[in-house]
Amino acid sequence: MTTNSTAATVTRGSCTCGANTFEVKAGVPMQRFYCHCLYCQQFMGKPATDVTFVRAKNIVIHAEHATFNNPKVLPPGFAHGRGSRFGNPDKGRFAKCARLNRGRCDECGQPFIETIGGSAGMVFIPSGNFEHQDALPPVQRHIYYRLRVQNVTDDLPKHHYFASSQFAIYRMISRLFRRP
Template sequence: MTTLTGHCTCGEVRFDLHEKPLFRAICHCSICQQFNDAPYGDIVVVPSRAVDLNSEDGVSYQSLKAPPILQRGRCATCGAPSIERLNMPLFPRLTLVPVSRITDPAALPDPSFHIFYECRQSDAADDLPKRSGYLRSQMTFASVLIKALFRRR
């Protein structure tokens, strides 16, 4: 795979992805809307071991919901969403990257699903699965993640 690159708005935070993303998802939850300053979060999920970040110090992390398994990172200089670190028990460490931060988004997989669809700001005009509610959304994310991890083995 060709390395995918990305950066924040000002370029202070830069990263390389050395593995193909496990999957891509669209999240409509209010936290993703707030964090991304957008109607939804369009993210790719990558094993953290495959992510080279130029400077961990250049990212300011915060957890916006308990339990704090997802640390959302913004560039400490420009404040743009940059990367998110997901540490779920019994799973490998994962990094979530906003698609808007990837230099060549055409090289990314298509989205697999929508979650927290009940929070959407407008209807999505696609045929992707659309999950509403906390449990159904979390289960969809987890099941796609597990399948993707097993495909890699």
């Protein structure tokens, strides 16, 4: 199974209305996965997020009409016992959010892009925001599958818990940093 894509046709994308855009340098490797975490469910408004990511140095982002924020914890009552300790998201073992800066379009209100680590870090893009869906790399796995809203019947690896999900993402990211 191929884990990286260097398709030159996957270079542009935008939010739903096109007010914010991005351009990925042609030929750079990307990785893709499904995330079932509570933060992604809230940010995307869907049971799971199809995410493609790339090194920050390989993308140009035009987000003049986007607002970025980084939630520190889940909103009260959001978790309902899933992914939190005793149903209280503020006391959950892993209730703190990763330092992802989540960008939402000011015009259409849709999720646009997520960044972490500045120019030396990573950019996570909802895969639906790419112009050419058929040229994206294949989805490799499900992370935080334990928090799923609905079962998925595919043959992809399913990482249920925090540690295994984080390790799976770490391995995927490390593949991108071994490349130019």
